[in-house]
Amino acid sequence: KNEVEQSPQNLTAQEGEFITINCSYSVGISALHWLQQHPGGGIVSLFMLSSGKKKHGRLIATINIQEKHSSLHITASHPRDSAVYICAVDRQGAQKLVFGQGTRLTINP
Amino acid sequence: KAGVTQTPRYLIKTRGQQVTLSCSPISGHRSVSWYQQTPGQGLQFLFEYFSETQRNKGNFPGRFSGRQFSNSRSEMNVSTLELGDSALYLCASSWGQVQGYTFGSGTRLTVV
Numbered sequence: 001k002n003e004v005e006q007s008p009q010n011l012t013a014q015e016g017e018f019i020t021i022n023c024s025y026s027v028g029i030s031a032l033h034w035l036q037q038h039p040g041g042g043i044v045s046l047f048m049l050s051s052g053k054k055k056h057g058r059l060i061a062t063i064n065i066q067e068k069h070s071s072l073h074i075t076a077s078h079p080r081d082s083a084v085y086i087c088a089v090d091r092q093g094a095q096k097l098v099f100g101q102g103t104r105l106t107i108n109p
Numbered sequence: 110k111a112g113v114t115q116t117p118r119y120l121i122k123t124r125g126q127q128v129t130l131s132c133s134p135i136s137g138h139r140s141v142s143w144y145q146q147t148p149g150q151g152l153q154f155l156f157e158y159f160s161e162t163q164r165n166k167g168n169f170p171g172r173f174s175g176r177q178f179s180n181s182r183s184e185m186n187v188s189t190l191e192l193g194d195s196a197l198y199l200c201a202s203s204w205g206q207v208q209g210y211t212f213g214s215g216t217r218l219t220v221v
Contacts, residue, residue: 033210041146041197043212086152096165097142097201097210099152 003027006087006100014108019074021103023087026068033097034061034072035086043086046072077107111135113202115213122220127188130216134181134202138211141183143175146197146215155198158183159205190220 004025013019023032034046047054047061049070054061058077063070074081087100114133122128134141142157142165154167158177175185181202187194197217201210 035212041199041215041217043199043201043215045210045212048209088152094165096154096157096167097144097152098154099144101151 001026002101003098004087004089004100006085006103008103009101010104010106012106012108013077015078017077017107019077019081019105019107021072021085021087021105023070023072023100024068025070025087025089025098027089027098028092029089030092031090032063032070033088033090034070035088037084037086037102046085074105079107079109081105082107113200113211113213115198115200115216117216118214120216120218122190122218124190124192124220126190127186128190128218129184129186130198130200130218132183132185132200132202132213134183134200135211138202138204139181140203140205140208141177141181142201142203142210143183143185144199144201145169146199147193147195152199155185187218192220194218195220 007022031050033048036044049063058075060073084102084104086102088097116131140159143155146152157165161177172188177183197215199215201212203210
């Protein structure tokens, strides 16, 4: 079983819909990261969380340390949000990212 | 402020050859980590350097090696290339442990 599991693996939605991507992990962590990868490969770091909730524009990320679960929400989704979203965790005691398999999001106009 | 720079962007090599990839971190960042991304395995951690010392290594064969220079620039080397080494290789830099990461655009390596 992977240490970091994301769901869903693929998600297609209409422009304007509210999007939720989930991430569960099974190891002790120092922090959890949400990353965005567009075609072509470049990765952008969206959030780093160790507790609670963070918001940036239309993106919201939450983490529940006790339940080992995090969610990424996108409000008023737009076609430019189409990308692969990756959850990654910093394992406790190690400078080493462990990645989920990614969620491919497609927003249709 | 310059981002993380990886060179080259694309590379085609033949089986059995070796390759060296370069990563220049954001100025002031002392930690550089390397990752391999393939369609089958996704993103996997290769190794991490901090102040010229390798602090962590992933589960990759000894053909994969790296180093970091005093200016924090890092290189990774893959010797005796195999077809399965074809991948996108990404590096990321950060200030240190449990800090945000900034990723480079990656080097896409194709082994033929």
